[in-house]
Each structure stands twice: as structure tokens, then as C-alpha cells.
Amino acid sequence: MKTVKTMCARDCYDSCFILADVNDDGGLVSVKGDPDNPITQGFVCPRGKMDVSRVYKNRVLYPQIRIGNKPGRQFRRTDWNEALETISGKLQEVIKTHGRESVLLLDYSGNTGLLSEVYPHRLWNALGASRTDGAMCSKSGKTGLALHYGEYYGLQPESLLDRDLIVFWGFNAPVSSAHLWALALQARKQRGATIIAIDPRCSEAAKHADLHFQPKPGSDTALVMGICRILIQKNYLAHEFIEKYTLGFDKLEHEIMSWSPQRVETETGLDWNAVETIADLYGKSNMSATLMGIGLQKSINGADLVRAVSFIPALRGLHRGFFYSNSDAFFIDNNYIAGNSFSNLQPKTVSQVALSQRVRDGAFKFIFIYGMNPALTLPHQSAFRRGLSTDAFVVVHDTHWTGTADYADVVLPAPTFFEKQDIVVTWVHRHIRLSPRVIKPLGESRDEVWLMHELARKLGVQEQWVLADPWKELEKAFEGAFVDGTFQDLLAGKTLLLKLKPPDRYNTPSGKLEFYSSRALEMGIAPLPRHCPVKPGAGEFILLNSAVRNYTGTQFTESYGPIPAVVTINPADAARLKITGNGRVKLANDLGCVEVGVEISDAVPGGVLWMPRLSVCLDGKPMNDLTSPITQVIASGPTFNSTLVKLIV
Numbered sequence: 283m284k285t286v287k288t289m290c291a292r293d294c295y296d297s298c299f300i301l302a303d304v305n306d307d308g309g310l311v312s313v314k315g316d317p318d319n320p321i322t323q324g325f326v327c328p329r330g331k332m333d334v335s336r337v338y339k340n341r342v343l344y345p346q347i348r349i350g351n352k353p354g355r356q357f358r359r360t361d362w363n364e365a366l367e368t369i370s371g372k373l374q375e376v377i378k379t380h381g382r383e384s385v386l387l388l389d390y391s392g393n394t395g396l397l398s399e400v401y402p403h404r405l406w407n408a409l410g411a412s413r414t415d416g417a418m419c420s421k422s423g424k425t426g427l428a429l430h431y432g433e434y435y436g437l438q439p440e441s442l443l444d445r446d447l448i449v450f451w452g453f454n455a456p457v458s459s460a461h462l463w464a465l466a467l468q469a470r471k472q473r474g475a476t477i478i479a480i481d482p483r484c485s486e487a488a489k490h491a492d493l494h495f496q497p498k499p500g501s502d503t504a505l506v507m508g509i510c511r512i513l514i515q516k517n518y519l520a521h522e523f524i525e526k527y528t529l530g531f532d533k534l535e536h537e538i539m540s541w542s543p544q545r546v547e548t549e550t551g552l553d554w555n556a557v558e559t560i561a562d563l564y565g566k567s568n569m570s571a572t573l574m575g576i577g578l579q580k581s582i583n584g585a586d587l588v589r590a591v592s593f594i595p596a597l598r599g600l601h602r603g604f605f606y607s608n609s610d611a612f613f614i615d616n617n618y619i620a621g622n623s624f625s626n627l628q629p630k631t632v633s634q635v636a637l638s639q640r641v642r643d644g645a646f647k648f649i650f651i652y653g654m655n656p657a658l659t660l661p662h663q664s665a666f667r668r669g670l671s672t673d674a675f676v677v678v679h680d681t682h683w684t685g686t687a688d689y690a691d692v693v694l695p696a697p698t699f700f701e702k703q704d705i706v707v708t709w710v711h712r713h714i715r716l717s718p719r720v721i722k723p724l725g726e727s728r729d730e731v732w733l734m735h736e737l738a739r740k741l742g743v744q745e746q747w748v749l750a751d752p753w754k755e756l757e758k759a760f761e762g763a764f765v766d767g768t769f770q771d772l773l774a775g776k777t778l779l780l781k782l783k784p785p786d787r788y789n790t791p792s793g794k795l796e797f798y799s800s801r802a803l804e805m806g807i808a809p810l811p812r813h814c815p816v817k818p819g820a821g822e823f824i825l826l827n828s829a830v831r832n833y834t835g836t837q838f839t840e841s842y843g844p845i846p847a848v849v850t851i852n853p854a855d856a857a858r859l860k861i862t863g864n865g866r867v868k869l870a871n872d873l874g875c876v877e878v879g880v881e882i883s884d885a886v887p888g889g890v891l892w893m894p895r896l897s898v899c900l901d902g903k904p905m906n907d908l909t910s911p912i913t914q915v916i917a918s919g920p921t922f923n924s925t926l927v928k929l930i931v
């Protein structure tokens with residue numbers, strides 16, 4: 283028996299340090315949290331716990347070539363040579379006949395390791411294939427923050443222990459970030475910190491917070507304006523800070539004062555006393571932490587909500603007193619790792635959120651998918667799936683059999699993060715160590731770097747930056763990135779700290795925190811965050827959907843069964859529609875119609891429905907049949923939480 287120290291590579295806030303026990307036969311026998319990390323503190327979530335068995339379930343073990351119709355699972359097993367010959371032959375034919383832009387690389391963060399996720403981009407950059415902007419998750423919020431702060435990074439999680447007020451804003455941390463939540467609970471226990479949740483529904487965070495405020499979905503800018511009005515009126519402002527470090531407060535103040543209490547009440551659905559309570563908590567706090575979830579940002583005006591919320595701590599004199607994502611806090615050259623600037627071909631970038639129509643309309647003849655399950659996770663599924671079923675040649679490289687594999691022409695087996703060596707950089711904390719191979723790759727699974735190199739050889743790609751040794755390239759990308767060691771120390775198994783950009787660095791044109799963003803003005807974007815609410819029509823509900831505990835994206839159905847396809851409805855709405863529970867209802871809009879179970883609960887307010895994200899509904903259709911490919915104005919992000927539906931009993 284041996285214990286291997288590694289990290290969880292899943293698309294998750296926490297990036298846990300874990301200990302994996304391996305028996306003498308090389309089998310994984312337990313996965314535990316490693317106490318040797320002050321953030322992830324020696325425990326894993328229900329997905330981490332299940333890894334020990336899931337590694338051996340529902341795996342793609344051998345290369346497969348389709349023999350049946352799409353969608354479906356009729357494949358024949360083949361060997362790597364035939365699979366690679368088929369793929370490279372098809373790629374060459376498509377590039378020759380339709381041009382390189384008709385090749386699409388479609389990938390995401392199924393494994394966030396640098397070699398598993400980022401480095402393989404080099405091949406597709408060399409080929410000049412089209413790629414997506416990756417905006418399906420958090421990009422709009424990041425871009426929105428960067429308009430004011432230059433970069434979007436915020437506070438480090440350790441500092442939660444020093445805060446007296448911790449606000450989870452559109453962030454269901456007990457479910458989506460168990461370790462940040464645990465730190466907040468520790469701050470409450472140790473120093474009496476107050477935890478508040480701002481969420482239109484009674485989420486798990488709301489249930490366990492000291493106070494919960496329920497604004498209407500998408501109305502947070504209006505709420506912020508109300509809070510700021512009180513901060514001004516009660517003289518809670520940090521005048522010196524505003525004077526010294528910021529620009530454009532006068533214009534912000536003008537906007538704030540245009541928000542009368544009545545207007546705030548009408549737009550948010552909250553009464554003025556509630557707004558005052560939040561403002562007083564901020565006003566009396568010496569050091570608050572405002573943690574914004576990615577859920578806050580997934581609406582038609584999502585980036586604006588994030589921009590607005592981030593201003594509150596600044597008005598109270600805190601440099602970056604918020605958290606949204608810390609991906610850009612470090613000195614690691616991700617563009618170098620991906621080889622984004624090496625190719626002369628300038629690959630075309632297309633919108634990920636609006637991809638479905640392009641795929642339906644036949645824009646791509648060859649689609650290479652890895653680390654992503656887009657036939658469940660992209661919006662507007664009916665169009666996307668139609669496109670995958672017609673003339674596109676689809677290759678899927680995945681660890682497990684997925685809904686997307688049902689549309690693949692070739693499926694290739696990938697090792698899980700336990701089966702290959704890699705480096706995981708978190709989007710939250712700064713603790714890092716090598717993720718060594720824990721167990722041998724299952725079946726004939728081959729990792730992403732091997733696959734890209736083999737394909738490059740078959741295609742005759744000559745570029746040295748594609749064929750280079752990935753570890754040497756990573757070493758270059760990490761130059762100057764560590765506080766207390768070198769890349770060689772990392773490879774030797776040492777735990778290191780990543781160097782951080784300072785909280786008071788504002789990489790804006792003025793070098794200050796720009797409340798009124800000059801860059802936005804230049805780009806034709808509103809320089810102050812806007813309020814543009816979601817407006818349901820008669821008989822329509824706003825359908826919120828968010829992450830659930832036992833699944834990461836669509837993963838873990840082999841362990842926990844299907845993601846529940848159940849919609850939560852408020853008791854008054856249920857009574858009006860004569861829904862008694864236990865039954866099935868249909869959710870419909872002009873994009874689709876799906877059948878789901880019902881739960882009646884006052885966890886959601888009137889006019890709002892909630893369901894887990896990414897479920898397959900009772901009629902076999904994906905819930906993403908209902909979500910829109912319309913993108914946000916800022917950085918083309920998703921609008922999942924602005925979905926409008928009618929409910930058919």
C-alpha cells in the first residue's frame with residue numbers, strides 16, 4: 283500500500299489537496315482530503331469521496347468507431363492506429379475541401395490540469411482551427427470587473443478568517459465551494475463574523491446564513507444602488523480611500539442618487555428596511571468580504587451585476603474586498619502554454635454560448651471535443667444536437683461515456699486525473715503542488731499531450747512549439763511564479779505558494795480603480811453598471827438553475843444516478859395552477875418543451891422556478907433545450923438564469 287499526494291483537477295473553486303491510497307496491485311482504494319492545505323483542510327466533497335469507485339465505472343477504455351446511427355451507442359472497438367488514421371484522414375480532407383475554419387476545437391474544463399486542458403490547444407492553433415471564446419461559465423463577470431480594476435482577481439480565501447462580515451452574493455458555496463464555506467463558518471465561530479446570503483431563492487447558503495435577502499432575479503444592480511445610497515447618506519463612505527485610489531466617484535454618486543427608495547423597492551422586490559439592514563452591516567463592518575458566485579453572473583445583465591456588487595467594498599475603503607475568480611492573480615503565462623501567439627494563422631474565435639446555431643447550420647465539418655460534454659451543457663440543445671447529427675465529423679476524447687459520445691463518429695479513451703501527471707492551478711487559492719500519476723491509465727486510455735503529438739505526426743505538423751517537451755514549456759511559463767521555490771522543487775514534490783499580484787494594483791488607463799470605466803467608454807459599453815431587469819411576460823416564470831452537490835457538471839451520474847429533473851415552484855403559484863405535487867409538468871418556451879417532476883416549496887418566490895442545472899428530463903430531453911443562445915453584451919457570456927418558461931400542467 284502507498285499513499286500518493288495529489289490534487290483534485292475538477293472544475294471547482296476549491297482544487298483540494300488529496301491523499302490517494304493505492305494497493306499493491308496498483309488499484310485505487312481510498313481518496314481523502316489532505317490536511318496539509320489551509321484552504322481545503324483535509325476533507326473532500328461528495329464527488330471527491332466517490333472518485334475511488336467512479337474511476338472504475340462507465341469508462342471509455344478503447345478507441346471506438348461508430349457503426350450505428352446518431353444519436354446512439356453502437357460502436358466497434360478499434361486500435362489507436364486506425365483511430366488516428368481515420369481522424370487525421372478526415373481532418374486533412376475537411377481542411378482541403380472546406381478550409382481550416384470549418385474545423386472546430388470544442389473544449390472546456392473537465393480536467394483543469396495545464397497539460398490536460400491548456401497545452402493541447404497548441405496543435406489546433408498550429409492548424410488554424412476555429413475555437414470558442416470559452417465564455418459559457420465566468421468570462422463576462424471577469425471582463426466586467428476588469429473594466430474597473432484592470433484585472434479581476436480579488437481577495438485570498440485565507441483572509442476570510444480576518445473578516446467580520448462575509449457576504450455570499452449569488453453564490454451557493456455550501457454546494458459549489460464546500461471549503462470556502464467551511465472557512466466562513468470558521469470565521470463565524472472564531473470571531474463572530476456575520477454571514478449573509480443574497481439570493482432570489484432559499485439556497486443552501488441562505489439556509490445556513492445569519493441573514494438572507496431575496497432580491498428579484500437579475501435586480502442586484504438596483505439593490506447595490508440602494509445600498510450605496512444609504513452608505514452615502516449615513517456617511518459610511520471611506521472618503522480618503524475614494525480620493526486617493528479611485529476615479530469617477532462623482533459620476534457613480536450621481537447614478538446612485540437617481541435611485542429613490544421607491545425605485546429600489548419596485549425593482550428588487552425588497553423593502554427599504556432590508557436594504558438599510560445590508561447597508562448598516564457593511565457600514566459598521568471594519569473588514570467585509572463580498573463573495574460573488576458565478577451564478578450571479580449568468581443572466582442577461584450578469585456582468586453588470588458583478589460590476590455593481592464589487593463597488594460596495596471599495597466604497598468602504600477595501601482594495602479588492604471582493605472575490606469572483608482569482609485566475610488572473612498569478613504570474614503564470616497561460617497564453618504561452620496554449621501557444622496562442624505562435625501561429626501565423628490567427629485562428630477564428632466563435633461564441634461558445636451562441637455556438638448551437640452555427641453547428642446546426644453546418645459551419646463546421648470536423649469537431650474535436652475534449653474535457654467537455656457539450657451535448658448536455660451548451661444552451662439551445664435542439665439546434666446543437668441537430669448539427670452534431672448531420673454532416674459534421676465528431677471526435678470525442680473523454681474519460682467516461684457521455685451524452686456527447688452518442689453523437690460522436692470516433693470516441694477516444696482518456697485517463698482521469700489519477701492516471702496522468704499534471705499541474706493544477708486553482709482559480710481561488712495560491713497553494714500548488716505536482717499532481718503525479720497515482721494509478722496506471724485504464725484500458726488503452728492515452729492522455730491529451732500524447733494524443734496531440736501523435737496527431738501532429740500523422741498530419742505532418744512540423745512546428746517545434748507543437749512537438750516540444752511539455753514539461754520544459756511549463757517550466758518557462760512558470761518563470762517567476764513562485765514565492766518559495768522553483769519549478770524543479772515542484773516536480774520534486776514540494777508544496778509551493780504562488781506569487782500574487784498586489785490587491786492595490788489597478789491596471790486601468792488611469793492606474794486607479796475606475797468606478798466610471800474609461801475602457802468601457804472606448805469599447806462602447808456603459809461606463810457604469812446598468813440595470814436591465816429580466817421581464818417575464820404574462821404567464822411566464824423565470825427559471826433559475828444552478829449547481830447541485832453530488833455532481834460536477836454532468837459528471838457522477840454513474841455514481842449518484844441521474845441529476846434530478848425536478849422543478850421547484852412556490853406554493854401560491856402551485857395552488858393557482860392547481861398543481862398538487864408528485865406529478866409531472868411541462869416547461870416550455872419557443873426553444874423547447876421538457877417534462878419534469880415538481881416540488882412545491884417556498885424556497886423559491888412567486889414567479890420564479892428553480893431546477894438543478896444540466897439534468898436530463900423525464901422525456902429524455904436535456905434541460906438545456908430551454909436555455910437561450912443569446913449572449914450578454916459584455917464578453918458574450920451565458921444567460922441561463924434569465925430563461926423564461928411557461929408551465930403546462
Ligand SMILES: Nc1nc2c(c(=O)[nH]1)N[C@H]1C(S)=C(S)[C@@H](COP(=O)(O)OP(=O)(O)OC[C@H]3O[C@@H](n4cnc5c(=O)[nH]c(N)nc54)[C@H](O)[C@@H]3O)O[C@H]1N2
Pocket residue numbers: 293294295419451452453454455457458459480481482483485498499500501502574575576577578580581826827828829830831832833834835923
Ligand atoms: N457541487 C458542485 N460544485 C460546483 C460545480 C458543480 O457542478 N457542482 N461546478 C463548478 C462551476 S463550473 C461553477 S460555474 C460554480 C457554480 O456555482 P456558484 O458560483 O455557486 O453558482 P450557481 O450554482 O450557478 O448559482 C449560485 C446561486 O446564484 C443564485 N442566483 C441566480 N440568479 C441570481 C441573481 O440574479 N442574483 C443573485 N443574487 N443570485 C442569483 C442561484 O439561486 C444560486 O443559488 O460551481 C463550481 N462548483
Ligand SMILES: Nc1nc2c(c(=O)[nH]1)N[C@H]1C(S)=C(S)[C@@H](COP(=O)(O)OP(=O)(O)OC[C@H]3O[C@@H](n4cnc5c(=O)[nH]c(N)nc54)[C@H](O)[C@@H]3O)O[C@H]1N2
Pocket residue numbers: 293390391392393398418419420576580652653654655656659660661679680681682684696697698699827828829834835836837895896905906909922
Ligand atoms: N442550464 C445551464 N447550463 C450550464 C450552466 C448552468 O448554470 N445552467 N453552467 C455552465 C457552466 S458554468 C459550466 S462550467 C459548464 C460545464 O460544462 P462541461 O465542461 O461540458 O461540464 P461537464 O459535464 O463537467 O463535462 C466535462 C467533461 O470532461 C470529461 N473529463 C473529465 N476529466 C477529463 C480528462 O482528464 N480528459 C478528458 N479528455 N476529459 C475529461 C468529463 O468526463 C466530462 O464529460 O456548463 C454550463 N452549462
Ligand code: SF4
Pocket residue numbers: 290291292294295296297298326327328329330331460461834
Ligand atoms: S470537486 Fe472540488 S470540493 Fe470536491 S474534492 Fe474536488 S476540488 Fe475538492
Ligand SMILES: [Mo]
Pocket residue numbers: 293418419420576
Ligand atoms: Mo462553470
